[in-house]
Amino acid sequence: MKNSISLRSFLSASWLGWKIESNWTDPFLFATYSIIKPLASASILVLMYSIVTDQNFNNPMFAYLYLGNAFYQYVPAVLSGISWTIIDDREHYRTLKYIYIAPVNIPLYLFGRGVAKFITGSFAVLITLLAGFLFLKVPFDFQQTNWPLFFLSLILGILMLALLGLLLAGITLVTARHSYYIGDVVASGLFLFTGAIFPLEVLPVWLRPVGYALPITYWLELLRRSLVGNIAKAFPTFTSMSNFDLILVLLLTSLIAGLIAIFLFNKCNHSARERGLIDISTNY
Amino acid sequence: MKNYVAIEARNLGRIYKIRNNRKEKFKELSALENVNLNIKKGELFGLLGPNGAGKTTLIKILTTLLSPTTGIATVVGFDVEKSPEEVRKRINMVSGGETSGYGLLTVRENLWMFAQFYGIDGKVANDRIKKLSEIVGISDRLNTKSSDLSTGLRQKMNIIRGFLTDPQVLFLDEPTLGLDVGASRDVRTFIKGWMSDNGERTLLLTTHYMVEADELCDRVAIINQGKVLACDTPSNLKRTLQKEAIFNINLHAPSGLDMDKFKKITGVKNCALTQKPENTTLDIILEDDSVLSEIIAETSRQTLRILRLEKREPSLEDVFIKLVGQKIEEV
Ligand SMILES: Nc1ncnc2c1ncn2[C@@H]1O[C@H](COP(=O)(O)OP(=O)(O)OP(=O)(O)O)[C@@H](O)[C@H]1O
Ligand SMILES: [Mg+2]
Numbered sequence: 001m002k003n004s005i006s007l008r009s010f011l012s013a014s015w016l017g018w019k020i021e022s023n024w025t026d027p028f029l030f031a032t033y034s035i036i037k038p039l040a041s042a043s044i045l046v047l048m049y050s051i052v053t054d055q056n057f058n059n060p061m062f063a064y065l066y067l068g069n070a071f072y073q074y075v076p077a078v079l080s081g082i083s084w085t086i087i088d089d090r091e092h093y094r095t096l097k098y099i100y101i102a103p104v105n106i107p108l109y110l111f112g113r114g115v116a117k118f119i120t121g122s123f124a125v126l127i128t129l130l131a132g133f134l135f136l137k138v139p140f141d142f143q144q145t146n147w148p149l150f151f152l153s154l155i156l157g158i159l160m161l162a163l164l165g166l167l168l169a170g171i172t173l174v175t176a177r178h179s180y181y182i183g184d185v186v187a188s189g190l191f192l193f194t195g196a197i198f199p200l201e202v203l204p205v206w207l208r209p210v211g212y213a214l215p216i217t218y219w220l221e222l223l224r225r226s227l228v229g230n231i232a233k234a235f236p237t238f239t240s241m242s243n244f245d246l247i248l249v250l251l252l253t254s255l256i257a258g259l260i261a262i263f264l265f266n267k268c269n270h271s272a273r274e275r276g277l278i279d280i281s282t283n284y
Numbered sequence: 285m286k287n288y289v290a291i292e293a294r295n296l297g298r299i300y301k302i303r304n305n306r307k308e309k310f311k312e313l314s315a316l317e318n319v320n321l322n323i324k325k326g327e328l329f330g331l332l333g334p335n336g337a338g339k340t341t342l343i344k345i346l347t348t349l350l351s352p353t354t355g356i357a358t359v360v361g362f363d364v365e366k367s368p369e370e371v372r373k374r375i376n377m378v379s380g381g382e383t384s385g386y387g388l389l390t391v392r393e394n395l396w397m398f399a400q401f402y403g404i405d406g407k408v409a410n411d412r413i414k415k416l417s418e419i420v421g422i423s424d425r426l427n428t429k430s431s432d433l434s435t436g437l438r439q440k441m442n443i444i445r446g447f448l449t450d451p452q453v454l455f456l457d458e459p460t461l462g463l464d465v466g467a468s469r470d471v472r473t474f475i476k477g478w479m480s481d482n483g484e485r486t487l488l489l490t491t492h493y494m495v496e497a498d499e500l501c502d503r504v505a506i507i508n509q510g511k512v513l514a515c516d517t518p519s520n521l522k523r524t525l526q527k528e529a530i531f532n533i534n535l536h537a538p539s540g541l542d543m544d545k546f547k548k549i550t551g552v553k554n555c556a557l558t559q560k561p562e563n564t565t566l567d568i569i570l571e572d573d574s575v576l577s578e579i580i581a582e583t584s585r586q587t588l589r590i591l592r593l594e595k596r597e598p599s600l601e602d603v604f605i606k607l608v609g610q611k612i613e614e615v
Contacts, residue, residue: 004403005401005402008400008401008403009400011400012397012400012401015397016386016389016397019386019389020388023388093384093385093387094382094383094384094385095384095385095386097349097377098377098384098445099401100348100349101347101348101349101372101375101376101377102372102376102398102401102402103369103372103373103401103402103403273348273349273350273351274351275301276300276344276349276350278349278350279344279349
């Protein structure tokens with residue numbers, strides 16, 4: 001009974017999330033937007049790179065930043081997909097209190113609501129990768145691609161991001177007014193610390209530990225290695241670590257981050273009940 | 285005996301900390317004070333009180349949305365603070381006068397989804413949606429997007445959402461608020477029917493409509509400024525006014541009147557004033573008929589003209605007037 005409620009609420013929440021995500025009056029516009037947005041942001045990056053390096057697209061650095069940027073799109077998507085649900089349900093649909101008094105597992109419900117963003121995010125990542133492969137000669141060699149490693153890393157990373165999203169959802173729950181864009185803001189804030197478009201060595205020494213503490217850093221490195229392993233050796237930072245080491249560190253940092261996230265979410269949840277914030281509306 | 289208690293509140297209190305801006309200090313507002321209630325399984329219990337009395341606060345505590353500041357509350361034997369999950373499996377709640385729901389889903393989809401959250405079997409859910417929507421009168425709108433519904437129809441959808449899960453204890457916060465007369469009547473009839481269908485069900489509703497409390501509830505708690513002032517069956521509450529004489533006086537009082545002078549007359553238990561542009565109404569509770577002459581003397585001292593004078597049977601409104609010195613709508 002309990003499992004069936006959990007599974008069903010997760011599935012219903014995913015379905016609802018998808019309905020909301022795809023609720024564009026014009027599906028054509030929705031599709032165009034989904035293609036153009038990732039391509040536009042990738043083009044800016046490519047343009048900057050080509051100016052700085054005088055069009056040196058054969059440098060492994062290009063693959064490094066192109067892939068890092070492509071996969072980083074998951075971060076704001078998942079973080080905001082999950083945390084925005086609190087604002088959406090509380091302020092817009094006014095249903096959060098009814099979800100709360102139902103016997104659903106709230107984190108599972110929130111994860112479900114985030115699934116749609118994961119799907120559209122995956123689409124954006126795929127488009128970006130395809131464009132890189134077809135037009136920009138990002139050196140994919142599918143003979144060399146380590147698919148098991150790729151999918152393992154991808155799944156682990158998405159779970160890790162979902163837990164971070166839960167943490168932001170908790171914060172949103174207790175900060176009634178100030179977290180409208182918390183998912184995007186946090187994602188942009190972390191961008192520079194995760195080695196997404198340049199290696200951690202570029203950061204000042206005292207800022208590097210931030211990058212090394214973030215599971216996202218190892219996740220991006222693993223995705224790059226699994227896709228373009230043959231030239232990944234040229235990327236600095238983690239040359240001394242094997243794939244297995246990286247997976248281990250990703251697991252460990254995700255575990256720690258996840259435990260902190262769950263702990264803080266429960267704290268926020270408790271505090272929201274204490275302060276009567278679950279059905280508050282700020283009328284913004 | 286424990287099994288017979290559906291809802292229990294012991295010394296329940298809630299204080300809100302409020303401030304209007306960051307610089308201000310927190311002020312404390314006591315929304316509930318030392319509330320004690322014992323609601324039996326099978327009871328249709330009403331909380332009657334004016335705006336700001338604390339009705340919604342009490343419902344929020346009992347439905348695990350809000351923590352009490354003091355005291356203990358249990359629902360079907362489970363402490364709302366210690367085992368909210370157990371409570372949630374057995375309850376549901378609807379607040380009136382609001383338009384919650386996923387506007388982009390149809391009525392059926394909205395209801396279906398909430399049924400899923402309670403693990404209700406698909407076929408059962410469908411049957412109940414069909415049946416309830418027929419009773420409430422929105423069966424022809426099941427496939428309409430809920431954003432396209434009028435406020436009243438959206439509220440009806442919400443009411444169905446509450447009954448759909450067949451809860452052991454159902455909380456209705458002002459269920460008829462914002463509904464027209466006919467729809468309110470339908471909802472009240474439905475509530476009565478739902479309760480008489482199954483003696484195991486318990487329903488707690490809040491209202492500030494006297495008639496609703498009187499017509500529906502087995503027992504009523506009168507609540508004002510966070511305190512329960514009286515709690516009994518409607519007829520027992522009214523019986524407390526059996527000996528008194530209750531009058532309703534319509535006055536022409538262009539320059540207002542001095543209520544205190546009326547209240548000070550010996551034999552006046554309490555009175556309440558309603559001022560409208562066209563006339564002024566005085567509801568007054570007297571120890572017995574003989575005091576009336578004093579009242580009439582006072583009206584002429586204040587140069588008020590009596591337009592109409594009527595003696596009436598005690599209502600729950602009068603119980604409230606006696607306890608608070610105001611009519612519920614005027615608080
Ligand atoms: N979240 C909150 N923060 C601060 N004060 C609150 C909050 N919610 C309610 N109050 C205050 O607590 C008191 C009781 O409010 P409550 O909503 O319980 O009253 P009510 O009986 O439901 O009234 P109504 O008939 O208007 O719905 C009021 O003075 C209200 O202003
Ligand atoms: Mg209320």
